[in-house]
Amino acid sequence: MIRGLLIAGVALVPLAAPAGAETLREALLRAYESNPQITGQRAAQRALDEDVPIRRADGKPSADAQGQLQEFLVIPGNQFATAPRQLFGQAQVGVPLYQGGAVRNSVRAAETRVEAGRAQLRGTEANLFTNVVAAYMDVIRDDAVVALNRQNVRVLEVNAGASRDRFEVGDLTRTDVAQSEARLAIARAQLQQAEAQLIASREDYINFVGTPAGRLQDPPPLPNLPSTPEQAVAVAIEDNPALQAAMAERNARRFDTGVARAGRLPRVGASIGGSYSSFLGSVPSGGFTQNSATAATAGLNMSLPIFQGGRPAAQVRQAQARESQAIENVTLQERNAVSQTRSALAIYRGSVEVIGSSEVAVNANKLALEGVRAENGVGTRTVLEVLNAEQELLNSQVTLVTARRDAYVAGFALLAAMGNAEARDLGLGGGALYDPTVNYRRVRGKIWDFGGDPTPVAVATGTATTPAQGAEVSRSLDPLLDSGVDRRPGLTTGNDAPDRR
Structure with a gap:
């Protein structure tokens, strides 16, 4: 099967990690064990399981007993045969023999809905894992973005200080200083936004995983994803959980229609019972009066509905309409699966291309920034050009880390849409x-x-006691993203600088 080709041997085994680093596999396992979304869905599935014995009980024998003890405080004067007290007991066993197929169809419907529930549980699991992966990658991305912005602020602080120093010796104008200070203020605002986003991403991580994000390791490689949309869609049509659940619900609705049709068919049952009555010695023995009596009965019973005011026909039409809705829902879920699969593959491919282009752009912008700084030192480039080169480098670095996040999340979403992310x-x-x-x-x-089962207790863990998250950076920057702060003094000073002529 294609599924085996995609998944075989590609479990999320972490790469070599620094001591104490948290892996994606560990985050997924915590969510799997303690996230309330999935633990609640498991409980819902257990409740769904009980529908099968409930429906089967309608076709099984039933037994009941009843008893009565009466003490007549006042006996009417015209009822000479009434005893002062009486004990009566009765027991009966009933066996349904034929109910028009209602029991058989209701049991099959319940069993089919159990299958649908299992598919829904698979979907819940895949959706949870997709959210965990997105939260994990968001923290990694935003951690890097904060580090890049802090690095940029430090660079601009050095530039602003150097600009003021060079202004004091007459090498730069007040305009140059104002441009440096303005760019520094903007960078500080961008840093504050990045820190706020990092805090929000870490809180989302706690929401899905249940514990704060520590020092996160880079995620393991994704398995070999399908090379064409057609291959991806073929797997999704076969294994997508939402589509499988919709198909199972469609089949269950067909059995519901059979249950509704049984409402206008005859029903046959058998019964056997016995009774005992006693006057508890309150009447004289002899003659025609006995103090106690027993009886036993056995027989068949049949009910044949003749006219019910149109109720059975309405129930059949209602069941058929719901079956029609379920059929349309299968088509809807198929469309969703196709759309999700193709979109995720397209986003993944596009992000991979962006990663390649961004890596080239980062390297080129690093080289360009070094050249602009050097040329500014000899007076052939303005301060504004240096500031623009620094901003372009930052933008390309942020684009790179964002593309890495988008590619991984889209690749995992593609696996989830194909039913391969559980x-x-x-x-x-x-x-x-x-x-x-x-x-x-x-x-x-x-x-x-x-x-019954033991008294339910909470399985998922709460997060109220987790500390509020901060914006401290926990990862060192990728060497490709790292760009050192230029602390070199200007190579020229005074009115001889070309930009002062």
Whole structure:
């Protein structure tokens, strides 16, 4: 299968990481174990499992008993046969023999909805992992952006100080100083925005993972993604969780229509019962009066609906309309799967191209900045040109880290749309993975009326006690992004500088 080609041997195993660095696999595992979105969906699936024994119970024998003890405080004068007290007990067992297919279809509908719920659980898992990956990459991106902006502020602080010094000796004009100070003020504002965004990204990380982001390691490589949209769509049509859930719900609606049709068919059942009554010695024995009596009955019963005011036909039409809605929803989910798959692949490819172009741009802008600084030192370039070159380098560096984030998130979203981004695909260890079939097998055949599960307790962890996040930088910059601060003094001073002539 294509799925095997995409996933085989490509679990999220971390690359070599510095001591104490947190990996993407660890973040995914924490979310898998303690995020309320997925733990709640597991509980919803367990509730869905119970629909099967509930529907099966409608076709199983039922037994009931009733008893009555009466004490007549006042006996009417015209009822000489009435005893002062009476005990009555009765037990009956009923067995449904034929119910027009209602039980069979309702059980099949419940079983099919269990399959739909499992697909929805898969979708919840994939969506959660996609959010975790996005939050993880957002922190890495924003961490780098803050570091770049702080580096830029330091550069501009040096430039502004040098401009003031050179103005004092007459090498630059007040305009040059004003331009340096204005660019520094803008850089400080951009830094504040970047720090706020980093804090927000770290809080989002806590929301999905449950713990603060530490020093995050670079994510592992993504598996070999499909090379064409057609290949990606073929896998998505086969494995997309939302599409599979919609198809299962469509099948369940067909069984619902069968249940509705059973409302106008005859029903047959069998029953056996017994009763016991006693006057508890309150009447004299003998003659025609006995103090106690027993009876037993057995028989068949049948009900044939003849006219119900149009209710059965309306229920059938209603079920057919809902079946039609489910059929259309399959088409909707298919469209969504195709759109998500193609869009994610396009974004991934585009981001990869941007990464390549941005790396070239960063290297070129570094070289250009060095040249402009040197030329400014000999008076052939203005301060404004230096400032512009520094800003262009910063912009290309931010574009690079953003493209890296976008490419990874889009690639993972592509795996999710194809149904290949769940715990079993990613090789998450740390214990047994959650298996929804275990609970289903446990409850499906239960017929005992007395029972239940332990009192529910919270599985997910809260985040109220986590500390508020800050904007401290926890990662060192990639050498490609690092650009040292130019602290060299100007090569010329005074009125002989070319930009002063």
